[in-house]
Every structure is written in structure tokens, then in C-alpha cells.
Amino acid sequence: xxxxxxxxxxxxxxxxxxxxxxxxxxxxxxxxxxxxxxxxxxxxxxxxxxxxxxxxxxxxxxxxxxxxxxxxxxxxxxxxxxxxxxxxxxxxxxxxxxxxxxxxxxxxxxxxxxxxxxxxxxxxxxxxxxxxxxxxxxxxxxxxxxxxxxxxxxxxxxxxxxxxxxxxxxxxxxxxxxxxxxxxxxxxxxxxxxxxxxxxxxxxxxxxxxxxxxxxxxxxxxxxxxxxxxxxxx
Numbered sequence: 001x002x003x004x005x006x007x008x009x010x011x012x013x014x015x016x017x018x019x020x021x022x023x024x025x026x027x028x029x030x031x032x033x034x035x036x037x038x039x040x041x042x043x044x045x046x047x048x049x050x051x052x053x054x055x056x057x058x059x060x061x062x063x064x065x066x067x068x069x070x071x072x073x074x075x076x077x078x079x080x081x082x083x084x085x086x087x088x089x090x091x092x093x094x095x096x097x098x099x100x101x102x103x104x105x106x107x108x109x110x111x112x113x114x115x116x117x118x119x120x121x122x123x124x125x126x127x128x129x130x131x132x133x134x135x136x137x138x139x140x141x142x143x144x145x146x147x148x149x150x151x152x153x154x155x156x157x158x159x160x161x162x163x164x165x166x167x168x169x170x171x172x173x174x175x176x177x178x179x180x181x182x183x184x185x186x187x188x189x190x191x192x193x194x195x196x197x198x199x200x201x202x203x204x205x206x207x208x209x210x211x212x213x214x215x216x217x218x219x220x221x222x223x224x225x226x227x228x229x230x231x232x233x234x
């Protein structure tokens with residue numbers, strides 16, 4: 001493939017990865033904001049509840065205009081409680097506990113085929129996973145993780161000359177997980193920081209964590225291993 005065509009293909013795939021990364025970053029920020037809102041809303045809700053209960057008791061004891069004023073206060077406290085309940089509901093983080101994402105094997109194989117158009121890196125694929133196994137990751141997140149791993153490994157002065165992608169099922173704490181291994185023949189010092197912002201593989205960790213898993217880099221027997229661990233959706 002001509003260098004210009006290779007570069008264009010790479011840029012197009014990087015744009016796909018970046019779109020997923022931005023979406024996952026927004027979700028991460030939203031979860032942090034939601035946690036703050038929930039904490040402060042509970043504090044405020046406790047104070048509003050005190051006002052509400054006190055106004056009910058005062059309304060019971062008083063008569064005339066004073067009782068009407070206390071009634072207005074009680075109604076305002078109840079309205080505040082309703083508003084806070086709505087705020088807490090809106091601030092709940094995304095729950096994927098019952099979510100089953102895309103089948104892993106077809107999504108990974110499709111992503112690898114896309115990646116081949118944008119790299120000269122020799123990519124060997126090994127799949128030890130049934131085609132219908134799903135995790136909590138979406139098809140877009142799985143694709144972004146694979147594309148990022150392949151494109152990053154084959155880029156730059158310290159680029160790998162070969163890459164093995166291995167998809168398999170394993171047990172972690174007696175639970176079934178999917179493990180995606182990207183094994184490259186390049187120096188550990190080059191890869192070690194890539195999972196930390198603003199590294200090119202930041203999206204890999206974001207995608208894994210969004211699906212209840214994680215990602216890590218370590219030196220293995222056959223090279224540097226980027227391991228993506230995802231719990232299987234049951």
C-alpha cells in the first residue's frame with residue numbers, strides 16, 4: 001500500500017478511536033460529577049427534612065395567619081424534597097450490571113481487519129473463545145481497544161515488528177472473564193506509560209473500566225503484553 005493511502009487509513013481509524021475515547025471520558029467525568037451531586041444532595045436533603053418535620057409540628061400547634069405561613073414553609077420543604085429526589089435520580093451513574101454488549105469474537109476480528117488497512121505490522125490472531133460470548137463492552141468500545149493496540153504497536157521509531165492478538169476465556173476469582181492479550185516485540189520502557197494519560201492507549205483502559213474490567217501492561221515471555229480483562233456478561 002502506498003504511504004499516502006496508509007496514512008489516510010490510519011487517520012480515519014484514529015478518528016474512530018478518538019470518538020470513543022471522548023465519549024468514555026465524558027462518561028468518566030459524569031460519574032465523578034454524579035458522585036459529588038449525590039453526596040451534597042444527601043446533606044441538603046437531611047436539612048430540608050428537618051425543616052419539613054419542624055414545619056409540620058409548628059403548623060399543628062399554631063392557628064390563623066401563623067399556621068398559613070408555616071403551611072407555606074412546609075409545602076416549600078416538600079417541593080424541595082421532590083426536586084432533590086429528581087436530582088439524585090438524574091445523577092445515578094450508568095449501570096451495566098445487567099447489560100450484555102456485543103459478542104466479543106466477531107467484534108475483535110472485524111476490528112483487526114479494519115486495522116490491517118492502516119498498518120504494515122504483521123498481526124497474528126489467535127481466538128480461544130466461543131463466538132457468542134459477551135461482556136459489558138459495546139462493539140464500539142471493543143473496536144477502539146483493538147484499533148488502539150494495533151495502531152500504537154506499529155507506530156513510531158520504537159514500533160514493533162510483530163504483534164500477536166490472543167482472545168481467550170479465563171477464570172478470575174472463580175468468575176468467567178474474557179482476556180484480550182496484545183503481545184508486541186518492543187521495549188517495555190516504551191510501552192509502560194502508554195496506558196496513562198495522555199498516552200495513545202488511554203482509550204484501552206477507559207473502555208475496559210467502563211465494562212467493569214481493567215487493562216495493564218507487563219513484560220511477558222514473548223514480549224510486552226497489553227492485557228485487557230473484561231467480566232463476561234451473565
